Amino acid sequence: MSEAEITLKKVFPNFSNELIQEIESNSNFQSFKAGDVIMRTGQYIKSTILILKGQIKIYREGEDGEEFLMYYLQPGQACAISLICAAKNQTSQITAKVVEDVEAVTIPLALMDKWMMNHRSWYEFVIYTYRTRFEEVLEVIDNIAFRAMDERLEFYLKRHAKACGCKEINLSHQEIALELNTSREVVSRLLKKMEQRGLVNLHRNQIELLM
Amino acid sequence: MSEAEITLKKVFPNFSNELIQEIESNSNFQSFKAGDVIMRTGQYIKSTILILKGQIKIYREGEDGEEFLMYYLQPGQACAISLICAAKNQTSQITAKVVEDVEAVTIPLALMDKWMMNHRSWYEFVIYTYRTRFEEVLEVIDNIAFRAMDERLEFYLKRHAKACGCKEINLSHQEIALELNTSREVVSRLLKKMEQRGLVNLHRNQIELLM
DNA sequence: TAGTCACAGTAACATTTGTCACATGGACTT
DNA sequence: AAGTCCATGTGACAAATGTTACTGTGACTA
Numbered sequence: 001m002s003e004a005e006i007t008l009k010k011v012f013p014n015f016s017n018e019l020i021q022e023i024e025s026n027s028n029f030q031s032f033k034a035g036d037v038i039m040r041t042g043q044y045i046k047s048t049i050l051i052l053k054g055q056i057k058i059y060r061e062g063e064d065g066e067e068f069l070m071y072y073l074q075p076g077q078a079c080a081i082s083l084i085c086a087a088k089n090q091t092s093q094i095t096a097k098v099v100e101d102v103e104a105v106t107i108p109l110a111l112m113d114k115w116m117m118n119h120r121s122w123y124e125f126v127i128y129t130y131r132t133r134f135e136e137v138l139e140v141i142d143n144i145a146f147r148a149m150d151e152r153l154e155f156y157l158k159r160h161a162k163a164c165g166c167k168e169i170n171l172s173h174q175e176i177a178l179e180l181n182t183s184r185e186v187v188s189r190l191l192k193k194m195e196q197r198g199l200v201n202l203h204r205n206q207i208e209l210l211m
Numbered sequence: 212m213s214e215a216e217i218t219l220k221k222v223f224p225n226f227s228n229e230l231i232q233e234i235e236s237n238s239n240f241q242s243f244k245a246g247d248v249i250m251r252t253g254q255y256i257k258s259t260i261l262i263l264k265g266q267i268k269i270y271r272e273g274e275d276g277e278e279f280l281m282y283y284l285q286p287g288q289a290c291a292i293s294l295i296c297a298a299k300n301q302t303s304q305i306t307a308k309v310v311e312d313v314e315a316v317t318i319p320l321a322l323m324d325k326w327m328m329n330h331r332s333w334y335e336f337v338i339y340t341y342r343t344r345f346e347e348v349l350e351v352i353d354n355i356a357f358r359a360m361d362e363r364l365e366f367y368l369k370r371h372a373k374a375c376g377c378k379e380i381n382l383s384h385q386e387i388a389l390e391l392n393t394s395r396e397v398v399s400r401l402l403k404k405m406e407q408r409g410l411v412n413l414h415r416n417q418i419e420l421l422m
Numbered sequence: 423t424a425g426t427c428a429c430a431g432t433a434a435c436a437t438t439t440g441t442c443a444c445a446t447g448g449a450c451t452t
Numbered sequence: 453a454a455g456t457c458c459a460t461g462t463g464a465c466a467a468a469t470g471t472t473a474c475t476g477t478g479a480c481t482a
Contacts, residue, residue, distance in 0.1 A: 060349060062357040070352075081345065093349050116334070123327070130341055134292065137348055138271065138304050141281075144355045145392050146273040149469070172429060181356050183470060188430060204429065204478070360439070383459060394440055399460060415448070415459065 004029065008105070011052050011076045016121040023050075026111055032102040039082070039096040047106045048082040051075050054102030055163065061095050062181065069156075069179040070094060071136045072163045080133035083112070083126055150190050152180055154199070154211075161209050169207040215240065219316070222263050222287045227332040234261075237322055243313040250293070250307040258317045259293040262286050265313030266374070272306050273392070280367075280390040281305065282347045283374045291344035294323070294337055361401050363391055365422075368411070372420050380418040 008020045015023070032038060038049065041061050049056075056073040058081070073079060073096070081094055115122040143152050156176065160169050173187040180187070191207065194200045201208040219231045226234075243249060249260065252272050260267075267284040269292070284290060284307070292305055326333040354363050367387065371380050384398040391398070402418065405411045412419040 060352060060356065062353070066357060068352065068356045093346060117328070134345065134348075135304060137345075137352070141271060141279070141348070141352060141355070142273070144352070145271065145279045146277060174429075184430085185432085185471075186469060188432085189469095192431075202430085385459080395460085396441075396462085397439060399462085400439095403461075413460085 007052060012050070012125070014121055014125065016119060019115065019119045019121050022111075022115070022119070023105060023107065027105045027107050030104055030106055032098045032104065034098050034101050036098040036102075037095060038098060039079075039092050039094070041092060041095050043092050045082050045092050045109075047108050048078055048112060049073075050078050050105045050107065052103045052105065054098065054104075055100040056102060057097050057099050058094050059097070059179070060093075066181050067095070067178050068181050070140060071133065072099070074163070078125070078129055080129045083129060149180070149182060149186060150193070153187065153190050154194070156180060157200070157207065157209060158211065167209045169209065170205055171207070172205055218263060223261070223336070225332055225336065227330060230326065230330045230332050233322075233326070233330070234316060234318065238316045238318050241315055241317055243309045243315065245309050245312050247309040247313075248306060249309060250290075250303050250305070252303060252306050254303050256293050256303050256320075258319050259289055259323060260284075261289050261316045261318065263314045263316065265309065265315075266311040267313060268308050268310050269305050270308070270390070271304075277392050278306070278389050279392050281351060282344065283310070285374070289336070289340055291340045294340060360391070360393060360397060361404070364398065364401050365405070365410070367391060368418065368420060369422065378420045380420065381416055382418070383416055 002024060005020050005024050008015065008023060009017075012020070032054070038056065039045070051073050053075055056079075058070045058073060058079065060068045060070055062068065079096065081092065112122075112126075116126065117123075143155055147155070153176070156179065157169060160171070161167055173191065174184045177184045177187045191200065191202060195202050199209075199211055201210065213235060216231050216235050219226065219234060220228075223231070243265070249267065250256070262284050264286055267290075269281045269284060269290065271279045271281055273279065290307065292303065323333075323337075327337065328334075354366055358366070364387070367390065368380060371382070372378055384402065385395045388395045388398045402411065402413060406413050410420075410422055412421065
């Protein structure tokens, strides 16, 4: 096995060996820097991306440039939207921005379709991806439909902590406000209340979760 | 061709003849009355449903019984969530309620999975369903994330008119409020403003769209 | 050291939305 | 006709959120 194949196997343990070989011989290994925008609303989707390392933020863009967080992509995952849209020659309805430097494999559209038929493990991966993302998006809807900003903020912080695997969140109030589509002042206000309730400790550019 | 096959072919023109035969010989034709709840949050999904006639409302349920409209299912469509969840033995995260009397075909889980591999037209149908529903859900997110209640109400009315194919919407303010997760008074207030702007005419139990 | 900048805190106010209370008016029943 | 629903209209107020304006503070730099 080549080194690339070993990496793939580690990050995507459910892929069959034949599939991994196909990926390795047909795809591009690429790197992206934090801050890069990989995909943008309205762009045509020509390929999908399998994440090997790093983190990508998927969000919906409002008319005035608001960013509304949908979910994070992490190693072992792929962008559900690109998997779906790729089926027909479609433009993206979301924006993908690199949060932590990323190493990834890009897979051309044509192959994906072929693999669905030929590789059971690819088919299962795609279905699994659809399902989990759909669920995640449903949860997002729950939050904005049924919950007030204070609960949404709590949910956001927990999700973020889970994504980075630690209790210290290094974001400014401004950045959080953007992702929740509210204003910095509101975030400050609510965080202050959370601090009074003993749920967080606030520092400069850092929020320490106590939950 | 049997009568059932002719109906299927008419409502699902893209299905291959072999697929239609398989559906006809393996599935149950069922009817549901308006008001029936076909699927409920937390229930196990054992089958999916292809709609032949009528209309079904898919919504998300809040903790206190709020109903938040996701989308409508119509003839020629299937529930994306059931297609997805069916892959693994999964509980439903949405509720499906019949709006207009429905005739439908229920398809057991096991067959769906088999057909994905054997029938190209089924595979394409499933992928298409995923994609369009995902897009619809993204639009819903846009609405609640970026828009205020007045815009959401307008959007809701337009969508409803489109679904029923007419300009008269026969819903009470109370029903609309439920689906937008707000209160009747707010809906009344906003509708009144819309009437003043010449966008609608208000009658008892009916809203006439002028847009 | 002084200046600058980004981040955070906060008071005051505006706006939107939710809630309560009550009125009106049509449709239907008795 | 009187009574009873139900849908709707509306004023008054409460609560949540958005906005404006200003302050303080730590970090960095000229």
